[in-house]
Amino acid sequence: MDEAARDRTAGTRWAASAALSVVLMTLHPVGHGGELAERVASLVAIAWRDRFVHGGLIVLMGVGLLGWWRLFERLDLRSSIVRGAALSIVAGTSRRRSHGAACCLARSSSLAARAAKCGCTCTRC
Numbered sequence: 001m002d003e004a005a006r007d008r009t010a011g012t013r014w015a016a017s018a019a020l021s022v023v024l025m026t027l028h029p030v031g032h033g034g035e036l037a038e039r040v041a042s043l044v045a046i047a048w049r050d051r052f053v054h055g056g057l058i059v060l061m062g063v064g065l066l067g068w069w070r071l072f073e074r075l076d077l078r079s080s081i082v083r084g085a086a087l088s089i090v091a092g093t094s095r096r097r098s099h100g101a102a103c104c105l106a107r108s109s110s111l112a113a114r115a116a117k118c119g120c121t122c123t124r125c
Helices: 003-026 036-045 047-074 080-108 112-117
Strands: none
Touching: 003 047, 036 047, 047 080
């Protein structure tokens, strides 16, 4: 595959992953209910959709990283600035995912003080 075709493929991956991420975010389920039993029943009813949305977003983050990687190759990975940018993108993508999951887990486990201590502002949990 020539360079131009590789660039187009990477750009298409990059754009498609961003667009599909927005579509998946619009499908994000929200649990309803006032009492604990109602809330739990609501969350159980939407669990399959929650897994689909979050699993899809994780896959799309990986696809987006492939697009970034091609850009970094074009900019020459031997450059320390480009390597630093690549490291920042990869670390930022993985940190956002793990931090959000940890804070949501802390809140759902009745460890709200722990979530507040880490500065989590997640309002969906």
